[in-house]
Amino acid sequence: MSPQTAGVLQLLALVGALALVHRPLGDHMARVYSSGRHYAPERWIYKAIGADPDAGMRWPAYLRGVLAFSAVGVLFLYALQRLQGVLPGSLGFASIDPDQAFNTAASFVANTNWQSYAGEQAMGHVVQTGGLAVQNFVSAAVGMAVAVALVRGFARSRTGELGNFWADLVRGTLRILLPLAVVGALVLVACGAIQNFAGIHEVGQFAGGSQQWNGGAVASQEVIKELGTNGGGYFNANSAHPFENPNPFSNLFEVFLILVVPFALTRTFGTLVGSARQGRAILATMAVIWLGFTALMMWTEFAGKGPAFEVAGGAMEGKETRFGISGSAIFSVATTLTSTGAVNSFHSSYTGLGGGIQLLGMQLGEIAPGGVGSGLYGMLVMAVIAVFLAGLMVGRTPEYLGKKIGTREIKLAACYILVTPALVLGFTAMAMALPTPPHSMLNPGAHGFSEVLYAYTSGANNNGSAFAGLNADTQWYNTTIGLAMLLGRFLPMVFVLALAGSLAEQRPVPQTAGTLRTDKPLYAGLLVGTIVVVTGLTYFPALALGPLAEGLAA
Amino acid sequence: MNTSVANTARLLGAGLRALLALTVVCGVLYPLAVTGVAQGLFPGRANGSEVKDASGRVVGSSLIGQRYDLPQDPRESQDAQNPPEAAEPDLRWFQPRPSGGLGSNTLNRQYALLVSGATNKAGDNEDLVKAVTEAKEAVVADNSTATYRVRPEDVPADAVTSSGSGLDPDISPQYARLQAHRVAERNQLDVQRVEQLVADHTEGRVLGFIGEPRVNVLELNVALKALTEGRG
Numbered sequence: 001m002s003p004q005t006a007g008v009l010q011l012l013a014l015v016g017a018l019a020l021v022h023r024p025l026g027d028h029m030a031r032v033y034s035s036g037r038h039y040a041p042e043r044w045i046y047k048a049i050g051a052d053p054d055a056g057m058r059w060p061a062y063l064r065g066v067l068a069f070s071a072v073g074v075l076f077l078y079a080l081q082r083l084q085g086v087l088p089g090s091l092g093f094a095s096i097d098p099d100q101a102f103n104t105a106a107s108f109v110a111n112t113n114w115q116s117y118a119g120e121q122a123m124g125h126v127v128q129t130g131g132l133a134v135q136n137f138v139s140a141a142v143g144m145a146v147a148v149a150l151v152r153g154f155a156r157s158r159t160g161e162l163g164n165f166w167a168d169l170v171r172g173t174l175r176i177l178l179p180l181a182v183v184g185a186l187v188l189v190a191c192g193a194i195q196n197f198a199g200i201h202e203v204g205q206f207a208g209g210s211q212q213w214n215g216g217a218v219a220s221q222e223v224i225k226e227l228g229t230n231g232g233g234y235f236n237a238n239s240a241h242p243f244e245n246p247n248p249f250s251n252l253f254e255v256f257l258i259l260v261v262p263f264a265l266t267r268t269f270g271t272l273v274g275s276a277r278q279g280r281a282i283l284a285t286m287a288v289i290w291l292g293f294t295a296l297m298m299w300t301e302f303a304g305k306g307p308a309f310e311v312a313g314g315a316m317e318g319k320e321t322r323f324g325i326s327g328s329a330i331f332s333v334a335t336t337l338t339s340t341g342a343v344n345s346f347h348s349s350y351t352g353l354g355g356g357i358q359l360l361g362m363q364l365g366e367i368a369p370g371g372v373g374s375g376l377y378g379m380l381v382m383a384v385i386a387v388f389l390a391g392l393m394v395g396r397t398p399e400y401l402g403k404k405i406g407t408r409e410i411k412l413a414a415c416y417i418l419v420t421p422a423l424v425l426g427f428t429a430m431a432m433a434l435p436t437p438p439h440s441m442l443n444p445g446a447h448g449f450s451e452v453l454y455a456y457t458s459g460a461n462n463n464g465s466a467f468a469g470l471n472a473d474t475q476w477y478n479t480t481i482g483l484a485m486l487l488g489r490f491l492p493m494v495f496v497l498a499l500a501g502s503l504a505e506q507r508p509v510p511q512t513a514g515t516l517r518t519d520k521p522l523y524a525g526l527l528v529g530t531i532v533v534v535t536g537l538t539y540f541p542a543l544a545l546g547p548l549a550e551g552l553a554a
Numbered sequence: 555m556n557t558s559v560a561n562t563a564r565l566l567g568a569g570l571r572a573l574l575a576l577t578v579v580c581g582v583l584y585p586l587a588v589t590g591v592a593q594g595l596f597p598g599r600a601n602g603s604e605v606k607d608a609s610g611r612v613v614g615s616s617l618i619g620q621r622y623d624l625p626q627d628p629r630e631s632q633d634a635q636n637p638p639e640a641a642e643p644d645l646r647w648f649q650p651r652p653s654g655g656l657g658s659n660t661l662n663r664q665y666a667l668l669v670s671g672a673t674n675k676a677g678d679n680e681d682l683v684k685a686v687t688e689a690k691e692a693v694v695a696d697n698s699t700a701t702y703r704v705r706p707e708d709v710p711a712d713a714v715t716s717s718g719s720g721l722d723p724d725i726s727p728q729y730a731r732l733q734a735h736r737v738a739e740r741n742q743l744d745v746q747r748v749e750q751l752v753a754d755h756t757e758g759r760v761l762g763f764i765g766e767p768r769v770n771v772l773e774l775n776v777a778l779k780a781l782t783e784g785r786g
Contacts, residue, residue: 001763009763045575049568064565072569093662118669121659134581138573166572173576178584185588186595192617195592195600200665203604206613206775207622207644212667213602213615217585219592224580237670240718242617243602248765306677312686314711318672321651321712321724324766328718345718346655346672349682447676469674550678 007298007326010252011291014330017256018263025260026267026279032175033148033168034272045170053170056161059501062149065165066142066493070109073135074486077105080131081123090124091199091214103478108135110489111143111371113225113232113341113464114455114481116473120214120235125197132232133221137181140228140261141172143339143373146493147265148272150377153500154401155273157508162500176261177228184223184257191253192246193219218243226257229371231341231464239331239344240320251327251344255334262286262338262369265376273401277519282379285527289368290337293361297329300353305554309351318346329354336361339371341464348443348451348467352551355450355467359547362461363539364531365420371462377496383518384413384499386530390516390523399515402508409502416495421538423460423484428453428542430480437476442469446553450546455481460488605772608780614772618668619721622647622775645696646740647778648725648733650771651712652689656720670719689714693732702735724768727756741782751777 038046038053046053057065078101080087085095096104100116107114108131117123123132145168152162189195198215205211218234222244225232235241245251263283270279302325304315319328328345335342336358347358361368367378384400388410391398398405405413431437431452441448451470458465459481466472472481517523592600603616614620623641643649655672659665675682690706693713697704710728730752738748755774758767 001759003766006759006763006766013763041579045572048575049572051568051572065569068562068565068569069572070569072566072573076570076573091662092664118657118659118661118671121661121665121667121669129585130577130581133585134573134577137580138576166568169572170576173580178580181584182588186591189588189592189596189600192599192603194602195589196602197589198601200667201602203602203612203614205620206607206772206779207620207647208625211614211618211620212665213618214667215602217589219600220585220588235670235719237672237719237721240672241670242615242719242721242723246603246617247760249760252764308675308677308679308682308686309711311683311690312711312714313707313709314715315677316711317675317677317682317686317715318655318718319715320717320719320722321726321768322722322765327765343718346674348674348676349672351677355676442674443676443679445678447678467674468672469676550676554677 003324003326004298004302007330010326011294011330014252014255014259018259021260022264022267025264027271029176029264029268030271032171033163033268042170042174046166049166051164051166053164053167055164057164058160059162059497062162062165063494063497066146066497067490069169070142070490073109073138074105077108077131077135078102080127081105084124084127087126089126093122093124096122099475099478100473103482106482106486107464108132108230108232109139110462110485111139111228111230111339111374112459112462112485112489113230114459114466114485115232115464116478118236119233125216128221128234129217133217133224136221136224136228136230136232137173137177138169140177140230140372141169143371144172144176144265145169145373146496147373147376150380150496150500151269151272153503154403156504157506160501160505162497162504177224180227181220181224184227185220187253188219188222188250191250192242193222193250194243195219222254223257225342226254226340227261229258229262229338229340231335233342239342240346245344248322248327251323251331254342254344255331258334258338258340258342259369261372262375265373266369269376275519278401281519281524282383284521284524286367286369286375286379288524288528289364289531290333293337293357294330294333297333297354297357298326300351300357301325301329304351305353305551306351307554315351318349320345332358333361335465336463337364337366337368337370339366339374339462341458343465346468347454347465348469352447352547352554356543356547356551358465359450359454359457359543360535360539362457362463363424364535365417366461366463367531374462381413381416381496381499382531383527384409385417385534386523386527387516387518388413389530390526396514399509400518402511403503403506404509409499412495412499412502416492417534419491420460420488423488424453424456425542427456427460427480427484431456431476440471440474440477442471446546446549450550453542453546456484459484462489605776607776608783613776616770616772617723619650619653619723620772622649643696645736647775648730648737648771651722651725652714652716653720653722654685654716668721670721672718672720673716686714697732697736699735699739704732708732723770723772725771727752727767727769730756730769730774737778741778743781747781748778751781
């Protein structure tokens with residue numbers, strides 16, 4: 001069997017597995033977020049918080065909950081890293097410097113997991129397990145909560161209430177992420193991922209001498225890193241490290257974990273707004289983009305254009321033997337079209353056009369299928385833009401899911417889609433214009449520029465992967481990427497929740513013969529076109545200077 | 555003003571208590587429970603898949619690549635001012651992929667850790683073109699014997715490129731077969747015998763289509779060593 005055929009079969013197997021769990025998981029999540037029951041452990045947590053889980057919140061209150069919880073998360077994680085040197089159970093590792101500790105705290109709370117440190121030599125058990133892995137759960141649950149609040153905005157009428165943030169946070173963590181993580185972690189250990197609390201292992205080598213590697217709770221962190229679309233590796237090599245991703249099966253399983261919740265949330269959305277067909281239109285839009293990107297990535301990586309790859313006879317630099325080109329390409333597209341940013345192969349050593357596909361995937365706003373929660377709300381904002389454009393064409397007031405898209409709604413949606421491009425292009429321009437930041441580039445020429453563009457694209461879109469040749473552990477990059485991550489995560493959430501609040505207050509408009517049917521293939525096609533045009537026009541000049549220049553020269 | 559400060563403080567307090575409660579669940583109970591079950595069900599794998607040779611000595615992990623180099627002059631490696639020349643491969647053993655991105659720790663230097671990583675070099679980077687070209691020449695030169703000439707176009711890509719982790723435990727079956735003649739010659743073994751050893755240690759795709767066929771270098775070398783010692 002040729003590697004190409006095997007790659008296509010892997011992709012089909014992945015589609016089959018995702019289709020199999022789509023309905024049950026989507027319906028389960030819909031039940032979780034509309035259930036009136038509180039389990040005993042949840043009631044203890046609400047008591048500790050001092051919150052009434054049944055109290056409805058209007059959008060400003062919901063937003064305050066999100067921001068307060070996240071602010072405390074940044075401070076707590078910052079403090080934990082700064083104190084690592086004196087904490088027990090840290091293998092004697094030193095405390096993290098202030099700029100890097102800020103960057104890492106912002107990164108994990110913003111569901112980005114950009115890493116300017118190398119895990120195995122910097123972070124001990126306490127920070128990894130008690131700090132970083134916890135944010136992998138809760139930052140994901142925050143994203144899902146915001147998405148559900150937006151869906152409730154569409155589903156509810158003549159109320160300003162979007163649900164209770166604390167209840168959504170706790171339920172998302174305990175009823176959705178945690179059970180999946182327990183099962184997934186054991187699957188990964190069965191494949192060979194390590195799971196222990198040992199110190200540094202020193203083992204003999206075949207040819208004499210010894211090697212030292214870390215013990216750690218790797219499998220339990222790996223699984224939530226993928227499932228919560230976080231992406232922060234226990235080790236520097238992330239999911240290319242054999243202890244995180246030991247064999248080809250674990251590789252495909254990890255891609256499945258990355259995609260499973262974002263895709264299933266479209267079913268949750270359909271159920272909550274009372275129309276499974278609306279959910280399927282969103283699902284189809286996401287799936288078309290994802291499959292198209294994966295096909296393009298496989299094509300360019302198997303073609304292997306680029307002087308070094310042509311001498312080598314294939315684009316295997318930065319890729320592991322056990323995954324090969326297709327296992328790497330499938331992973332790389334899944335990680336950049338979601339907000340994951342975990343890597344099983346090193347993006348900087350992809351072909352020029354392959355790097356462009358990764359960049360564009362993030363620049364689309366990570367909505368196909370996107371991060372857990374953030375993918376759905378990002379896609380729904382694009383859906384609002386698309387009905388607006390359709391409305392302009394026929395001269396009708398646009399409607400989506402029985403809600404009028406008026407001036408206020410379209411302003412909020414427009415603000416949402418302007419935040420990340422402003423951050424990405426603004427910071428990239430600054431870094432290129434200043435004398436020192438360009439010194440961090442590893443590669444010469446167009447690829448060096450791509451490294452900087454990639455860093456801010458990844459940060460502001462909360463992805464976290466990198467063209468990792470860039471030396472990002474400088475005060476400039478730690479600080480600016482930290483800011484890009486926080487603003488790129490929380491500013492859009494402000495607009496999403498404001499939009500949700502404004503939609504929830506409206507009374508529904510009846511569907512008429514003139515209403516644009518948003519559950520039809522024609523609309524899904526319009527949505528794909530809107531996404532590509534809006535993003536393409538925004539980023540095309542920057543892409544032309546980086547990956548396109550490199551890819552077309554090869 | 556005072557009430558808004560008090561409200562903010564109350565909200566942050568609620569946030570902190572929520573974080574601490576969820577930290578107990580997700581940061582303490584969950585990893586401990588998973589570790590307990592993992593250590594009970596899969597102790598070998600949960601602790602790093604260590605491999606022993608025929609004499610029972612631990613020689614590494616089947617998942618973590620290592621070098622098979624000739625011993626270096628100890629005086630050289632102790633001299634911090636003059637880093638030693640790159641180690642020469644010990645051609646009796648099967649050789650792994652290059653690991654140009656593998657590092658050692660720059661922080662917390664009480665350990666001598668393997669810091670995983672890739673070269674991150676782009677396809678049009680001159681340094682990478684040079685490294686690949688030299689690696690290819692070396693593979694051709696090292697593996698050509700009196701009776702077997704390696705042609706440059708026979709060298710597979712994995713033999714001359716660094717992996718993502720720098721710790722890739724595997725090589726492609728093509729690269730292993732290409733080394734069989736040289737390994738047989740250096741160990742005075744029959745070529746067919748060594749080729750058979752490679753075939754026995756070739757793992758196919760999982761379920762026939764997941765991943766790529768591969769050969770685990772450590773397990774192959776352990777078996778090779780047993781073969782040479784068994785022959786006495």
